[in-house]
Amino acid sequence: MSEGGAARGPITGECHEAQVELVEHAVYCTGYPTMQRCFTLTIVRHWALRKKLFTISYQQSAAMSTLLINQSKYAWLKELGLSEDNDGVYNGNWGGKGEVITSYCPANNEPIARVRQATMAEYEETVQKSRDAWKVWADIPAPKRGEIVRQIGDALRKKIKVLGSLVSLEMGKIYVEGVGEVQEYVDVCDYAVGLSRMIGGPVLPSERPGHALIEMWNPVGLVGIITAFNFPVAVYGWNNAIALICGNVCLWKGAPTTPLTSVAVTKIVAEVLEQNNLPGAICSMTCGGADIGTAMSKDERVDLVSFTGSTHVGKMVAMLVQERFGRNLLELGGNNAIIVFEDADLNLVVPSAVFASVGTAGQRCTTTRRLMLHGSIHDVVVERVAKAYKQVRIGDPWDPSTMYGPLHTKQAVDQYLAAIEQAKQQGGTVVCGGKVMDRPGNYVEPTIITGLAHDAPIVHTETFVPILYVLKFQTEEEAFAWNNEVKQGLSSSIFTKDMGRVFRWLGPKGSDCGIVNVNIPTSGAEIGGAFGGEKHTGGGRESGSDSWKQYMRRSTCTINYSKDLPLAQGIKFE
Incomplete structure (x- = not known):
């Protein structure tokens, strides 16, 4: 945009x-x-x-x-309630008095429609309305909150194809990925419905007679959700569905380059709340730039800030939130590796490497950026992966046969070219791709580069583009060390048949990432598991497992139901 x-x-x-x-x-x-x-x-x-x-x-x-929205080919956009000019603020009422921004289609760089962003006054109003809405929402029993989330999931199901098409149009990912992203929101809604009847703390044995020791979990309050361009629906969904059943209200600031998706999703959710006579500010939204994100990070009324984006911006968010002793949930960058040992099944390796490195045009946080190959199989794997790369169908994201679409912005194309030039200067050889495509939109060739040292600066840089660096290793210790030497710690995978190696990989001296896979790609996480990573990835966890705890506060409660008062150290008062 x-x-x-x-x-x-x-x-x-x-x-x-x-x-x-x-x-x-x-x-x-x-x-x-x-x-x-x-x-x-x-x-x-x-x-x-x-x-x-x-x-x-x-x-x-x-x-x-x-504007594309006025062309008959894109008339379906109006099924989502979108128009030429759209309000970018929702807090029970729609508004937007700030800067007007235009959303562009990465496949042709043509304007889609416009959105009026929030002013700081509108942000203040929205936060206050959200806090007021929490007083209503927190009193609703968790299973009934789960019923509302179930309805949100059903509403998304009804619009899954048209909303998936919007994701494809505005973000640039291929249509099946756009629909799949909406499906993730639907799936996490289903997951959250069941979770709403299971959240609770343990009853612990007390050492004092006539006493009960229990853990209570309560909502934190207002959850600020700041999402990135690459998954403009799913990441909000992971946070929103779980936060809601925990008893929180949500304030969403989506990426400035995907505002139409933010508006469309909010309209769907708002309709469900309205049908249930609930305050719309339970799920509020403010489209905006760094000013809104900074305000959310500094605002003591925002009890938890969930930020998904770059490590650079994530550090700034973390510092601002920490200054006020607030909570943050960070999902930041990843410099993910697939390690292929000499005993690996190459029929699994090749499609895994291609899927994880070119999917979403290399713009996933879990994209494979480093492919580490044992020296004995290096050349054959490079040859097979390069051959597969050349068979990847590049084209219009809405063409069912397309496997690979454009980069999100023109700036990303510049980053792609700069990274390739740096790799060459540091000793790399381009064996596949390496060029900007001569067609409308932000299309580049998926690229494979060999010959770099494992510690080359460009290898240690997360470049959010489809470039795969192939490295050659000789020993298990070497491969594990190389996996862990980068600053990020999101996703990792090994391909091997050696069970001893598998458990060493999963153990304390193995991968230091939050996602540690075996014989599958670094991408494609299931919602049932906790999603997130270590080190410069931020340490946050979203989606499944016990990630719900990030959205709640815990109290240890001791209840004396006896007539005695046994004090510590046996102290007694006459």
């Missing part, structure tokens, strides 16, 4: 301002000897104004006609 493509204010606003200036000028001149001159000047200004307004009107009309 280019902020330079933002639309001007409404035509009526500009006309009103100009007309007031014209009237004030005429009143000032009346009754003076120079009246005729001023009147003539006013007439000239009047015609200049008419010309200006005609030009603005024509330009705006032309801009509207070029």
